[in-house]
Amino acid sequence: MTAKAGVIWTTLLILAGIFSLAFIFFTLFPGKVPDAAWQYFTPAEVERARHYQRTMRLVSILAFLAQTTLLVWLVAGARAMGWGDAILHLTGERYYPALIAYFILIWLLLKAVALPFNFYSGFIVQHQWGFSTQSLVSWWMDYLKGSALDLILSGAGVLLLFWATGRWPFTWWGAAGLFLSGWLFVSTFLWPLIVAPLFNRFQPVNEGPVKTMVTQLAGRAGLKVDQILVMDASRRTTKANAYFTGLGTTKRIVLYDTLLDGYPPEEVEAVIAHEMAHWQRGHIVRGLLWGILASFLLLGLLYAVLKLTFTYEIARPGPYAPHLLVAMLLFLQLVSFLGQPAQNAISRRYEIEADRVALELTGNPGAMINLQVNLARKNLSDISPPAFIEWLTYSHPATLERIQAAEKHRTNP
Ligand SMILES: [Zn+2]
Structure with missing residues (x-):
């Protein structure tokens, strides 16, 4: 050496x-x-x-x-x-x-x-x-x-x-x-x-309030969102969540069944709006481009x-x-x-952007705040972690920051 x-x-x-x-x-x-x-x-x-x-x-x-x-x-x-x-x-x-x-x-x-x-x-x-x-x-x-x-x-x-x-x-x-x-x-x-199907079952959302919500939000976001799926997360956990994944024709928004069962409609709407914001802003492709840059850097250094x-x-x-x-x-x-x-800094920036766009789509900061409070209570999130821990490991902004951003939007939309 x-x-x-x-x-x-x-x-x-x-x-x-x-x-x-x-x-x-x-x-x-x-x-x-x-x-x-x-x-x-x-x-x-x-x-x-x-x-x-x-x-x-x-x-x-x-x-x-x-x-x-x-x-x-x-x-x-x-x-x-x-x-x-x-x-x-x-x-x-x-x-x-x-x-x-x-x-x-x-x-x-x-x-x-x-x-x-x-x-x-x-x-x-x-x-x-x-x-x-x-x-x-x-x-x-x-x-x-x-x-x-x-x-x-x-x-x-x-x-x-x-x-x-x-x-x-x-x-x-x-x-x-x-x-x-x-x-x-x-x-x-x-x-x-x-x-994903190796671990869970996915069902398209049924006709009903959630479907209507999706159609309206997608219209406002200017997106053609055809894939909103419900995942049987409850077979493993009581925690609620949602995510946006896939590329091109496999793009989809996935909602945990625990979210649909445990949260009021306007909070579910806030979640869907947040995932649609990721979709609208092309966060997956932007994330992949960062991934490519990191791969070359990492392998070159290696x-x-x-x-x-x-x-x-x-x-x-x-x-x-x-x-x-x-x-x-x-x-x-x-x-x-x-x-x-x-x-994580890159990821948090996308999450902040998705929250902001979601608030513009729903115009309902109150629901976003209730959602964050509810999620943190039920999932036992640390609402305001030490700055170092957030800097090192948080892919999303901490709960209190997300609440405060929504409060700011409420007073100054
Ligand atoms: Zn997100």
């Missing part, structure tokens, strides 16, 4: 350590919420939500730290390399079988480390707080389906990537960036058709760091040695953790 590489890896690790410590500190000591909150929430409600969020945040950061520690342990102790050599030996020096076996081994280890955290936050905590409506068997079915999908897709990705390192030794990162860009579009197009770290190894002809996978994963893990503020 060159001195420069040492500086880069140390900086990344120290930064990730500082971010993690700050995250843990603000999770344990979130401070006071602004007085403006008491107009909408009781202290008991705020406290209860913070208790729930404290658990969820601690589990998420511990899971990240556990996986990162595993990767560092593998890279730093030269275990990654030793195991790589051993597997090559076992497969009779046949490269692709060795690569696949090595990938599966590392994948299984990372899965095993994350599993207790996933199970605790996704099943145990959700039952303790009365959110989960899922049986243990059903949770495991989801977990296994999701893992199988991940294994196949990331396995194919790793094979292609390593093949590319042999084919284009100096420019594989550009080829991988191009491929990933195409894949982002294809997978966004296919996700609602192939992946190549640069690998070249500094494994200078002699990657100068050899042929595809990269399988054990480089672990260093690649560590790099991506650290950089995507540290890149969250940028990603």
